[in-house]
Amino acid sequence: MIKSELIHKLAEENPHLYAKDIERVVNTVFGEIADALCHGDRVELRGFGAFSVKHREARTGRNPRTGEAVEIEEKWTPFFKAGKEMRERLNKEPLDLDTAGAARRSA
Incomplete structure (x- = not known):
């Protein structure tokens, strides 16, 4: 599964949310994970x-x-x-x- 497929699946399962908002949440989560790893955190x-x-x-x-x-x-x-x-x-x-x-x- 690639990121766009994840966003699409989440949008299908949550029709009350905008796909743009879901994409922002997914990007934020991945960004925070990457930032934590860059700082040496687990x-x-x-x-x-x-x-x-x-x-x-x-x-x-x-x-x-x-x-x-x-x-x-x-x-x-x-x-x-x-x-x-x-x-x-x-x-x-x-x-x-x-x-x-x-x-x-x-x-």
């Missing part, structure tokens, strides 16, 4: 999961085409850990990955 959404940042040390990597050694700078990367309820829900309901992948590829 964001936890109970039942869904937690977003945090992890530090990656500088290292020497390889160019996959040439095999040449390449220096990779240190960096901070976003990290998501699914919550207990999310993991239980994923493991309780069977995933039909063939259908989901086919739908994604045809779009």
